[in-house]
Amino acid sequence: MDVAKRIGSQDVSLRQLFPAARMISTPDMTVRRCSADASDCSPGDVFVAGIDDTPADEAAAEAVAGGAIGIITEQLLPVSVPQCIVADARQAYAHLVSELAGKPSQQMLSIGVAGIDGKTSTTLMVAAALRKSGLRVAYNCDLGRSDGIIQDVPRRRLSDAQDLTDWYADASDSGCQVAVVELSEAMLRSHAADGTSFDIMILSGDSDHAYLKSAQGGSLFNEAISHVRSKGLVILNESNAVAAQAAESSDLSILTYGTSQEADVVGRIMERHAGETTFLITAGDTTAAVRSRMTGDWMFHHQLAAAATALVMDFPLETVAAGLSAMEKIPGRMQRVASYTGPQIVLDDADCPERVMATINTLRKELPRRGKIWCIAACDHRRTATHAANLGYITERCSDHLVLTSGVSGTDEFLSLVHEMLDGVVDPAKPQLIANREAAIQWTINKATPNDLVVILGGWCPDSPRTIRVAIDADTKLAEQALERVEAIDDSEPVILPHPALLASM
Structure with missing residues (x-):
């Protein structure tokens, strides 16, 4: 649905909005409704050509046939209606839909989260910390969204300017004071956020290697920062x-935030246990403790980013710490499956060698003596052969037992994909190959001892928040069912307890 049709109140002058544009067959063009889908154009719409892969001339002809009264385009097109020629159609579209909606992102405090890793976790943690402080907060990330009142898991990922503006408008209608949105690489590259101005931009992650290059030659960090307001x-x-x-x-x-005393917000980990980390946050001369159920150095840094954001808004550090402590879990991000007599189980979406190494090394610190790490890794057609080989090398090196199974690609391509991962493995005979994912999870949990830890690494379809959540929930259920079978077997067998005198002498 068009934002203009839904809000339906104001006209926009393209001459005023795009003063550098070239007008053809008209001195100005007034827009009340716009569309980037030629097949969806109705009488009175202005069509924006070049948003999708359809040839601009074909799309424009279809739009005019549907009743479009004008075209916004990057090149002169053979149509009879007036045209507005701009340098970048995607950028123009983002500004236009925001203008038509009344610039909803400017009606609340707007926070963007960009970076290589940790965007989803940071977005959810910031939202949780601010909600605990008493604000109505909207959020939008790869695991779901909220307009401040209703939470849902959409069928498609936030990807274009229209979706982003619609969500901001819903948040404004719901009376939100703050909106937090994850900015993916695709959104930055497609200029989907160009019509949005942010008060705060969080650059997540602690990696110091160059962020992917933008179309302008700089890093995508520069692209994200360009959307921040002047102050x-x-x-x-x-x-x-x-x-x-x-x-x-x-x-x-x-x-800045981090573990160095030079950072503005400083964090220090005090204790690590299975499924729990206690750390201190210091800002100025105030320190507060956080007891978090989400473990790992990566999660620790994402929580510091969330704390820094809340502190900027003058909330007491104790309130911020309480908000972080209250957060139970993030699906697929160091997510624990409860077990009483079986092995520990963790689901994590780590998919690059650096994250896999950090995840497994963090979990190893929580293991009891003699405990082993069982790693279930997915073979995925989305990886390059080099990436797959590197992942095979890291998972073999960091884990005690490696199980390779199918992921998004299913079992049909398993043999060809598993060979790409085995190319990086030092001992190809060591990993266990089980194509069926359910069987792989069941077999691994059966083999692991109560002192061991089983980590299931990704393999979930990233097409939309809903497909991701469905896949994570399916793996969680498989793990729970496998644990139930293990615990049922354990309960049916007699247990021989040592005599108290023997215990006293040990």
């Missing part, structure tokens, strides 16, 4: 040199 703020990990360089090249204020 806005950039929040970043103090160890991320590339993000820091991008932020310093702007005139924006910068707030």
Whole structure:
């Protein structure tokens, strides 16, 4: 549904909105409704050509046939209606749909989260911390969204300017004071957020290697920062040199978080246990403790980013810490499956070698003595052969037992894909190959001892929040069922307890 049709109140002058544009057959063009889908055009619409892969001339002809009264395009097209020629159609479309909706992102505090990793976790943690502080908060990320009142898991991922503006308009209608949105690489590349201005931009992750290059030649950190208002703020990990360089090249204020005393918000891990981490957050001369059910160094840094964001808004550190402590879990992000007599089970979406290494090394610190790590890794057609080989090398190196199974690609391509991962394995005879994912999870949990830990690494379809959640929930259910079978077997067997005298002498 068009934002203009839903809100339906104001006209937009293209001459005023795009003063550098070239007008053909008209001195100006007034827009009340716009569409980027030629097949959806109705009488009175202005069509924006070049948003999808359809040839612009064919799409424009179809739009005019449907009743379009004008075209916004990057090139002169053979149609009879007036045209507005712009340098970038996607960028123009983002600004136009936002303008038609009354710029809803400016009606609340707008927070963007960009970076290589941790965007989803950081988005949800920021929303949780601010809600605990008493604000009505909307969020939108790869695992779901909320307009401040209703939470749902949509069928498609947030990807274009229309979807983003619609969500902001819903959040505004719901009376939200804050909106937090995950900005994917695809959104930044397609200029979907160009019509949105952010008060705060969080650059998540602590990696210091170059973020992917933008179309303009800079990093995508620069692209994300370009959407921040003139008096806005950039929040970043103090160890991320590339993000820091991008932020310093702007005139924006910068707030850092990390483990170094030089950071503005400092974190220090005090204790690690299975399924629980206790750490301190220090800001200025105030310190508060957080007891979190989400473990791992990556999660720790995402929580510091969330704390830094809430502190900027002048909330007490104790309230911020309470909000982080209250967060139970994030699906597929170091997610625990409860077990009383079986092995520990963790589901994590780590898919690159660096994250896999960090995840497994973190979990190893929680293992009891003699405990082993069982790693279930998915063979995936989306990886390049080099990426698959590197992942095979890291999973073999970091785990004690490696099980390779099918993921998004299913069992049909398993043999060809598993060979790509085995190319990076030092001992190809060591991993267990089980094509059926359900059988792989069941077999691994049966083989693992109560002192062991089973980590299921990704393999979930990322097409939309709903497909991701369905896949994560399916694996969680498989793990729970496998544990129930193990515990049922354990309960049916007699247990020989040592005599108290023997215990006293040990």
